[in-house]
Amino acid sequence: xxxxxxxxxxxxxxxxxxxxxxxxxxxxxxxxxxxxxxxxxxxxxxxxxxxxxxxxxxxxxxxxxxxxxxxxxxxxxxxxxxxxxxxxxxxxxxxxxxxxxxxxxxxxxxxxxxxxxxxxxxxxxxxxxxxxxxxxxxxxxxxxxxxxxxxxxxxxxxxxxxxxxxxxxxxxxxxxxxxxxxxxxxxxxxxxxxxxxxxxxxxxxxxxxxxxxxxxxxxxxxxxxxxxxxxxxxxxxxxxxxxxxxxxxxxxxxxxxxxxxxxxxxxxxxxxxxxxxxxxxxxxxxxxxxxxxxxxxxxxxxxxxxxxxxxxxxxxxxxxxxxxxxxxxxxxxxxxxxxxxxxxxxxxxxxxxxxxxxxxxxxxxxxxxxxxxxxxxxxxxxxxxxxxxxxxxxxx
Amino acid sequence: xxxxxxxxxxxxxxxxxxxxxxxxxxxxxxxxxxxxxxxxxxxxxxxxxxxxxxxxxxxxxxxxxxxxxxxxxxxxxxxxxxxxxxxxxxxxx
Numbered sequence: 001x002x003x004x005x006x007x008x009x010x011x012x013x014x015x016x017x018x019x020x021x022x023x024x025x026x027x028x029x030x031x032x033x034x035x036x037x038x039x040x041x042x043x044x045x046x047x048x049x050x051x052x053x054x055x056x057x058x059x060x061x062x063x064x065x066x067x068x069x070x071x072x073x074x075x076x077x078x079x080x081x082x083x084x085x086x087x088x089x090x091x092x093x094x095x096x097x098x099x100x101x102x103x104x105x106x107x108x109x110x111x112x113x114x115x116x117x118x119x120x121x122x123x124x125x126x127x128x129x130x131x132x133x134x135x136x137x138x139x140x141x142x143x144x145x146x147x148x149x150x151x152x153x154x155x156x157x158x159x160x161x162x163x164x165x166x167x168x169x170x171x172x173x174x175x176x177x178x179x180x181x182x183x184x185x186x187x188x189x190x191x192x193x194x195x196x197x198x199x200x201x202x203x204x205x206x207x208x209x210x211x212x213x214x215x216x217x218x219x220x221x222x223x224x225x226x227x228x229x230x231x232x233x234x235x236x237x238x239x240x241x242x243x244x245x246x247x248x249x250x251x252x253x254x255x256x257x258x259x260x261x262x263x264x265x266x267x268x269x270x271x272x273x274x275x276x277x278x279x280x281x282x283x284x285x286x287x288x289x290x291x292x293x294x295x296x297x298x299x300x301x302x303x304x305x306x307x308x309x310x311x312x313x314x315x316x317x318x319x320x321x322x323x324x325x326x327x328x329x330x331x332x333x334x335x336x337x338x339x340x341x342x343x344x345x346x347x348x349x350x351x352x353x354x355x356x357x358x359x360x361x362x363x364x365x366x367x368x369x370x371x372x373x374x375x376x377x378x379x380x381x382x383x384x385x386x387x388x389x390x391x392x393x394x395x396x
Numbered sequence: 397x398x399x400x401x402x403x404x405x406x407x408x409x410x411x412x413x414x415x416x417x418x419x420x421x422x423x424x425x426x427x428x429x430x431x432x433x434x435x436x437x438x439x440x441x442x443x444x445x446x447x448x449x450x451x452x453x454x455x456x457x458x459x460x461x462x463x464x465x466x467x468x469x470x471x472x473x474x475x476x477x478x479x480x481x482x483x484x485x486x487x488x489x
Contacts (some may be wrong), residue, residue, distance in 0.1 A: 027441045032471045039447045039468035 011053035011077030014038075019068030027182030028062045053079060063156045096158045100172070110170040117176045120159050125174060133173050134165070143167075189390055190238030193226035195219045196387040209241025219247070219385075228391050238391050247279045247385040248359065250378065251348050255340045257373045262328045269293055269323035277315045293323035337363070340375040350377050356383030403460070422455040434461065434478040434485075442471075450478060458488040 017025065022041070030038050039049040051059065063070060085092050104222040112134060129135065132142060132152050143149065146165050152236045153163040164175040193209065198220045201213055209226040213219060225245045230237035257390065273287035299322065304315040331339065345358050358381050408418040418425040418438055420466065427435040436452065443458065444451040445468065450461040466480035 023442045023445050026445070026468075026471065030441070030471060037468070039445070041466075047445075062401065216481075257473075312426045 007052070008077045011075070011079035012050055013053060013056050013072050014048065014050050014074040014076070016073055017047045017049065017068045017069045018045060020045065021066040022068065025062055025068055028065065029059075032062070032124050032285045034062075048073070053077065053284040054199065055396055073158065087200055088251060104139065104188070106170065108170060108201075108219075109134065109136060109138050109140055109172045112136065112172045112174065114174045114176065116178070117180055120157065120176060120178060125153075125157065125176060127173070128153065129174060132156075134174070140167050140172075142172075164269075170174050178321045190228045191240040191242075192224050192389045192391055193241045193245065193386045195221055195223045195225055195245070195247070196385045196391045197221055197247075197249050199249045199383075199385050200246045201225070201245060201385075202382065203246040204243065206241070206243030209238060209243060213245075221392055224389075241388075243386060244384055245386045246382055247379050248350075249383055249385065251351070251381065252364070252376055252386070253344050253347055253348070253379065255375045255377060257331070257336050257340050257343070257375065259336065259368075259373060260328055260330050260369050262326050264295070264297070264324040265327045266297075267293070269322045269327050271296075271323075272322070273322040275317040275319065279313045282317060287319075291321065293321075295324045296321040297324055298322075336373050337373065337375075340373070340377070344375075344377045344379055348381060352381055352383050371372045422453075424454055424459060426459075428482065431463070431482045432479060434482050435477070436476050438474055439476055442468075442476075447480075452455040452476065456489075460484075460488055462486070 034055040036049050041047045065124040112126055112129055114122045125257055150163055150164045158175045161179040166173045192301045201217045201219060204211055206226045209228050210230050212227050213225055226241040226243050228239050228241040231237045271291050271350045274285050275282035276285055301316055303319040305312050341361055360380040362378045364378050367374050397430045406420050415426040417423050425437040440453040445452050447466050450466055452459045463482040464478050466478055469477040479483055
């Protein structure tokens with residue numbers, strides 16, 4: 001038995017036979033290897049059957065022999081389909097045009113997106129991409145391999161350390177990762193390095209200039225640490241001294257710690273209110289029950305639907321009230337001390353700036369007054385005390 | 397006499413070689429799926445066909461299939477596939 005699709009491919013007819021000797025007709029057809037199928041008998045006189053298109057023309061002698069008459073009921077298959085296509089060619093041209101248009105338009109680059117640029121201007125990236133062939137209106141299947149494009153882009157934009165190229169639907173995405181170039185050294189005039197704070201010098205790292213101090217020297221604020229004047233004393237050459245000087249700096253701070261501290265603690269109870277917000281006015285829709293607690297913290301959660309970029313004036317807001325309880329805790333002397341040290345460190349770190357650390361801390365004095373402890377502390381830090389100072393060259 | 401001999405020989409061969417009877421003795425092999433499908437091999441032609449009755453010629457005798465809305469789905473020189481609602485199969489000597 002042939003498959004249905006093969007029958008369809010060759011084309012077949014459904015015919016009605018009229019005559020008395022239909023059985024004879026069937027037997028003869030089988031003998032002559034004429035393919036017939038789906039044979040049904042209406043009554044004594046009529047039968048319906050399907051026959052292959054090629055075999056239909058071979059039926060004539062059989063019909064003559066059996067005295068049957070034939071009427072074609074239906075034509076199916078590719079040959080007839082093809083004829084129909086020819087009759088309605090305009091429709092099919094339209095259909096094929098539609099499919100191909102859909103294919104072409106969906107494979108077109110509709111936009112080029114450049115992300116990640118900071119210093120490199122975007123238009124420059126777009127321009128270079130245009131040269132390579134990534135531009136609006138180009139077909140994406142005509143493009144090279146993404147890796148190759150990436151390579152080309154990287155070649156042409158040396159300022160970038162990496163460029164990624166990807167087609168996302170009809171959007172060409174170019175991701176740029178810029179090189180972080182070292183800061184260009186600003187040519188400056190002659191400079192000294194002086195002390196920012198009074199300190200004991202511990203480390204000196206000078207790359208340019210003449211060191212005027214020794215390790216373990218005590219320096220006052222404003223003292224010259226690294227001189228920008230080098231060479232003979234009579235005719236010195238002024239240069240920009242460069243370097244880092246680490247010194248021990250002493251601080252004295254006073255910290256006030258309350259002995260009794262109040263904190264808000266969640267009890268676990270909660271209450272929820274729901275609102276519909278219309279043009280900025282919230283309308284309560286749920287949560288009318290009594291709130292059983294007085295102290296609470298409110299958390300809002302809102303859902304604002306958006307139509308593309310349009311804000312819809314209706315939104316949904318959920319308000320969550322979390323019951324709280326104030327809890328007072330009394331600190332013991334140990335806790336007070338650790339608390340004070342932490343606070344002092346924090347205070348000094350803000351004063352110190354970057355790069356330094358606390359070396360040592362010492363409690364000098366401690367006194368209690370009205371639930372508060374006043375702690376005077378001595379803190380030793382290591383930090384960079386170098387500061388630049390321009391030299392006014394005389395005679396210029 | 398000769399024909400009888402032949403049949404006898406075939407019977408012996410079938411027994412010895414353990415072949416199915418439909419191959420050696422030209423008997424129909426009928427496969428049915430419930431009432432709806434019926435597949436008959438080794439028939440010798442259609443004698444009578446209507447939507448209630450199909451009479452097939454066999455090597456020896458006839459086969460009568462009764463049913464409703466019978467349709468010959470496919471027919472080849474030795475095989476026939478019937479669809480419909482088969483109510484009875486009868487061998488006529």
